Amino acid sequence: MATESWVGTIAENLERLRGAIAAAARAAGRDPGGIRLIAVSKTMPPERIREAQAAGQRLFGENRAQELLAKSPALADLDIAWHFIGRLQSNKARAVAAAATLIHSVDRLDLAHRLDALWAGGPPRPVLVQVNTSGEASKSGVEPGGLTELLDGIAGLPHLSVEGLMTIGPWTDDRDAVRAAFRSLARALAEQRRHDRPRAPLSELSMGMSGDFEIAIQEGATLLRIGTALFGARD
Numbered sequence: 001m002a003t004e005s006w007v008g009t010i011a012e013n014l015e016r017l018r019g020a021i022a023a024a025a026r027a028a029g030r031d032p033g034g035i036r037l038i039a040v041s042k043t044m045p046p047e048r049i050r051e052a053q054a055a056g057q058r059l060f061g062e063n064r065a066q067e068l069l070a071k072s073p074a075l076a077d078l079d080i081a082w083h084f085i086g087r088l089q090s091n092k093a094r095a096v097a098a099a100a101t102l103i104h105s106v107d108r109l110d111l112a113h114r115l116d117a118l119w120a121g122g123p124p125r126p127v128l129v130q131v132n133t134s135g136e137a138s139k140s141g142v143e144p145g146g147l148t149e150l151l152d153g154i155a156g157l158p159h160l161s162v163e164g165l166m167t168i169g170p171w172t173d174d175r176d177a178v179r180a181a182f183r184s185l186a187r188a189l190a191e192q193r194r195h196d197r198p199r200a201p202l203s204e205l206s207m208g209m210s211g212d213f214e215i216a217i218q219e220g221a222t223l224l225r226i227g228t229a230l231f232g233a234r235d
């Protein structure tokens with residue numbers, strides 16, 4: 001879907017987006033109810049998030065710790081949940097883990113250890129593991145070849161539950177390359193499910209953004225991370 005076509009109000013964009021998600025799901029033979037939309041609100045001021053919430057959006061995503069930690073208290077009166085979708089430094093893990101209900105971007109064992117220590121004494125908390133499916137050096141995420149080892153390591157941490165995998169598609173207009181990346185994440189999920197690890201339901205696939213969410217839905221996405229198509233272009 002061309003980004004230029006998203007020029008309406010947030011409520012209009014949200015309605016249109018929901019329609020497009022449902023249509024893509026049905027066309028792929030999937031239940032639209034199995035796909036959740038995360039409104040990526042990075043760079044957007046709190047008023048825009050209030051507007052989206054008033055239009056019925058409940059899940060919001062931020063990729064910078066500082067921004068999440070500024071916005072979440074400012075919007076504490078709203079019935080919304082935050083997901084953290086960016087690279088997470090271990091020294092920010094405590095604050096981010098307190099503000100976000102799901103971290104999509106666990107990509108290394110030392111971060112997993114840090115979260116496990118933070119959550120000691122409570123029930124296991126959900127996380128996603130980010131995989132670099134595109135091979136682009138600028139992208140974070142564990143290399144596909146290191147996924148088994150990382151998940152084996154996390155399996156020894158009793159306070160983490162690995163709900164699924166996350167990836168960012170390659171920056172390209174080549175739809176086949178985007179599809180190949182999403183498909184490789186779906187395959188990795190299926191393959192990793194065959195390992196019998198504790199606390200690893202591995203049922204979520206976080207993939208698909210404004211420009212590629214329809215392909216992601218075709219390839220099995222359960223969590224879409226969409227900013228521009230909802231809020232308009234970022235400055």
Ligand SMILES: *Cc1c(COP(=O)(O)O)cnc(C)c1O
Nearest residue numbers: 040063085209210225226227228
């Ligand atoms: C910004 C961002 C998105 C949303 O991108 P859009 O193209 O604006 O929909 C999704 N995921 C991550 C990790 C991001 O940083």
